[in-house]
Amino acid sequence: MTAKEYLRRYRRLSEYIDCKYDEIRRCRELAAKCTPSAMFDRNGSVSDKVGNAAARIADLEAQIRDEAAELVRVRGEIVRAIDSLDDLDMRVMLTYRYINGWSWRKIAAKMNYTEKHITGYLHRKALREVEKLIPHDTFSVL
Numbered sequence: 001m002t003a004k005e006y007l008r009r010y011r012r013l014s015e016y017i018d019c020k021y022d023e024i025r026r027c028r029e030l031a032a033k034c035t036p037s038a039m040f041d042r043n044g045s046v047s048d049k050v051g052n053a054a055a056r057i058a059d060l061e062a063q064i065r066d067e068a069a070e071l072v073r074v075r076g077e078i079v080r081a082i083d084s085l086d087d088l089d090m091r092v093m094l095t096y097r098y099i100n101g102w103s104w105r106k107i108a109a110k111m112n113y114t115e116k117h118i119t120g121y122l123h124r125k126a127l128r129e130v131e132k133l134i135p136h137d138t139f140s141v142l
Contacts, residue, residue: 001134002127002131003127003128003130003131003134004127006078006081006130006134007078007081007082007094007097007098007127007130008098009074009078010071010074010075010078010098010099011098011099011101013067013070013071013074014071016067017064017067017068017071020060020063020064020067021064023056023060024057024060024061024064027053027056027057027060028053028057030053031053031054031057075099078098078099079095079099081130081133081134082094082095082098082099082130084133085126085129085130087125087126087129089111089122090122090125090126090129092111093107093111093118093122093123093126094126094130096110096111097123104118104119
């Protein structure tokens, strides 16, 4: 795993959890749209769309709880790696980018650097430093 992949895990996992919340919203909308006439399938048998949606929502919520615990663990691991760097500018830049999800333009403006300096010099240098810190037996799931 590269340093960039290592650092991106927090934001990717957060996005994955957001996807699950979107799916829960869709399930709730589907359940709300179920009318008595929609409770029957084409054969005239009773269809439990509301019950199926409720079961799916419960499954997704359980998955989100598990993923949220992993998100907290990954965030802590990444923050510890960032905090262990000696250079304060690197720590600030990496936190803005990989924890807060800021654009390079916003980071450059906030830190009073050019975007080219941030991406062309500081980021590359920081990635080399993080590369030294990450366990090389770590595999990316997302």
